[in-house]
Amino acid sequence: MNNPLRRFSQRFIEFPVFQKLGLQQMKCDILELGCGSGYGAALLARLRPFTYLGIDLMEEQVELARCRNLPGAVFMQGDASHLVGVADGSKDLVVIFGILHHMPGWRDAIRECARVLVPGGSLFLEEPGKGFIRRWDRLFKWGHAADAGFDLAELEAELARNGFLIEKKLRALGFGSYHALKKEGL
Template structure:
């Protein structure tokens, strides 16, 4: 993630969009808050704003949040200082929650992807790890940026993303059942660029 994208995710407009549109939409697609006592993981937590929303709006009892960037983990630790009894933060890879947190198979009731998987060169491995770490019946809550958006000149000029093997919305959705993840109900698509939804880990 380059300097421009770091600035973009740290600004108030991005936080407002996440709080006022993305999270209410994802809550609806997920069928409401998580069950009492639920433990969740967040892939690529950035500065911790999404982590706080998982705690407050999805009502997770505990969140394990990972990010590759130590700077982001430092920012998240500051933002979540009052919540650290309910949060674990780690510098690490979203494709390896076992190393980051010692997460065994079936550790979480939910895994959250706030537009992170499109940053991962081997994005399928992130889905493999998500499915491994989810309990049967657990939720994978996702919002993703597709190849359609990443091909736009503005994205290519401003942001630094992998260029090989990026997924369309259809390719992302087709990959989910290969990992035992079934889309729950409807989806939200925005101009072919963004995809929001929730999937359930098969029992």
């Protein structure tokens, strides 16, 4: 995951796609799930948020992220499917750069996103669908589990079930990027 190709893609494709979907500079509290070694945090720092919290399951990734010394950024070890210490309605923006397909508990992570966002808050999320994962595994031997991932239709249904409205999306070649809004009044 910490390879130059991954960083290139995140910087020149994935982050700009999020910007096209509406990610912009705003004074807000950001949570990034599956922050890895903090490369996404460095990109999100361009938005000049009030606060940034990055959470990742792997302590060694969290340590690498901390070593970036990004001003105001806080990194914590934790499980995206059960966010301990993140209060209900405490975040304006949640960002996920492609981690849900690694998680058997991905539906719980979406429920957690809905819980921690303020009403009207934004979720920026990008994931490969099952078909995309299989094709890339055949080509690049990435070694995902045989049952890893979900269809993008399942992902979209789960967003709706948790009170999200898909504001904008871009789907290409079985990969989906989304800007979803938590409905007001939930």
